[in-house]
Amino acid sequence: MTSVSSALRAAAAPVWDASLAHPFVRGLGDGTLDETAFRSYIRQDYRFLIDYARLLSLGAARAPRVEWMRRFAGLASSVLEIELSLHRAFAGRWGVSIAELESERAAPATAAYADFLLRVASLGDFAELCAAVAPCMWGYAEIGVALAASATSDRYAEWIDMYASAEFGELAAWSRSLLDEVDGDVERMTEAFVTSSEHELRFWDAAAAPAPRPAAG
Numbered sequence: 462m463t464s465v466s467s468a469l470r471a472a473a474a475p476v477w478d479a480s481l482a483h484p485f486v487r488g489l490g491d492g493t494l495d496e497t498a499f500r501s502y503i504r505q506d507y508r509f510l511i512d513y514a515r516l517l518s519l520g521a522a523r524a525p526r527v528e529w530m531r532r533f534a535g536l537a538s539s540v541l542e543i544e545l546s547l548h549r550a551f552a553g554r555w556g557v558s559i560a561e562l563e564s565e566r567a568a569p570a571t572a573a574y575a576d577f578l579l580r581v582a583s584l585g586d587f588a589e590l591c592a593a594v595a596p597c598m599w600g601y602a603e604i605g606v607a608l609a610a611s612a613t614s615d616r617y618a619e620w621i622d623m624y625a626s627a628e629f630g631e632l633a634a635w636s637r638s639l640l641d642e643v644d645g646d647v648e649r650m651t652e653a654f655v656t657s658s659e660h661e662l663r664f665w666d667a668a669a670a671p672a673p674r675p676a677a678g
């Protein structure tokens with residue numbers, strides 16, 4: 462019998478292939494990605510990570526096992542305490558100031574993804590929450606590893622190395638094990654996993670063609 466995680470991965474395969482083949486993702490590997498688009502992506506991803514921490518916190522609140530609760534709470538804390546400050550430092554090296562990060566408004570694709578995740582986390586069951594969060598971890602790990610193996614430029618190496626790291630790979634493996642262990646309806650889990658994967662793809666689309674954004678008031 463195939464595992465739940467591989468069934469979900471198979472259901473989303475065309476979307477994941479499209480993400481891997483996306484011009485923005487390819488451009489990270491071959492260094493052709495426009496730096497203005499990358500800066501805009503960094504600003505949007507910072508907004509995303511804040512809501513991602515809310516999602517992880519809801520995961521902690523809703524987890525049926527203390528072991529999972531501890532992991533979700535630990536992840537929420539590491540996003541808030543470590544990842545956001547790493548992100549600020551990383552953005553700074555790309556010429557994006559803290560003020561710019563703080564004043565960035567969520568673009569439609571960012572808001573749509575975050576709203577979907579928080580909707581599932583609030584209204585779905587815990588298994589759907591796990592299925593919605595998995596593409597964030599597993600998808601970026603897969604992209605990181607693929608780019609680390611194929612990159613022909615080191616322009617975006619710091620970004621690639623972050624997601625190709627053993628630590629991030631372990632996180633992706635944990636998200637898969639969660640899918641395989643959690644007690645849930647596979648059809649609804651598939652729906653959440655595929656929808657989340659589609660939002661990841663739309664996030665790349667928006668990153669590749671950032672729309673002009675009015676500044677926050």
Ligand SMILES: Cc1ncc(CO)c(N)n1
Binds near residue numbers: 509596598601
């Ligand atoms: C949109 C998005 N998905 C996943 C990750 C992985 O943390 C990220 N940084 N941004």
